[in-house]
Amino acid sequence: MNERTLTMIKPNAVKKHVAGKIISMWEDAGFEIVQIKRKHLTTSQAEGFYKEHDGKPFFAGLVEFMTSGPIYILVLEKENAIADNRKLMGATNPANAEEGTIRKLYADSLGENAVHGSDSPQSAAREIDYYFNVFEL
Numbered sequence: 390m391n392e393r394t395l396t397m398i399k400p401n402a403v404k405k406h407v408a409g410k411i412i413s414m415w416e417d418a419g420f421e422i423v424q425i426k427r428k429h430l431t432t433s434q435a436e437g438f439y440k441e442h443d444g445k446p447f448f449a450g451l452v453e454f455m456t457s458g459p460i461y462i463l464v465l466e467k468e469n470a471i472a473d474n475r476k477l478m479g480a481t482n483p484a485n486a487e488e489g490t491i492r493k494l495y496a497d498s499l500g501e502n503a504v505h506g507s508d509s510p511q512s513a514a515r516e517i518d519y520y521f522n523v524f525e526l
């Protein structure tokens with residue numbers, strides 16, 4: 390059964406001009422691009438997206454980084470999209486990411502880890518709804 394996931398190409402990867410290479414990795418892995426947009430998040434938009442991390446020691450730095458430049462926001466679709474995207478992205482901390490994963494190739498650090506992907510069906514539904522309205526999907 391097809392499934393959708395919300396994924397973002399973060400400011401460090403956009404600045405390095407590797408967004409196209411990352412998108413190719415998703416296409417080569419069989420993901421359909423259902424939606425894509427470029428956006429420079431405001432502080433409150435980034436805080437709202439990452440609200441589950443509010444209060445953690447890295448929250449302020451995460452919001453500062455995510456508002457430091459434009460990002461690409463995508464809805465991807467395929468069978469098992471959420472788990473398969475997390476596998477393709479690699480571990481959150483690039484130091485632990487497997488060879489050939491997006492983060493191994495393009496992340497700079499745990500904070501500047503190039504991409505985000507939904508971690509469950511519940512977060513995918515919330516995150517897709519956060520950025521896209523019903524007419525865009």
Ligand code: CMP
Pocket residue numbers: 442447451481499500501502504505506
């Ligand atoms: P992401 O998948 O976008 O979800 C939350 C982000 O917080 C995570 O990727 C990391 O980039 C960032 N982050 C920064 N510091 C930490 C930390 N100590 N533990 C987990 N995530 C962190």
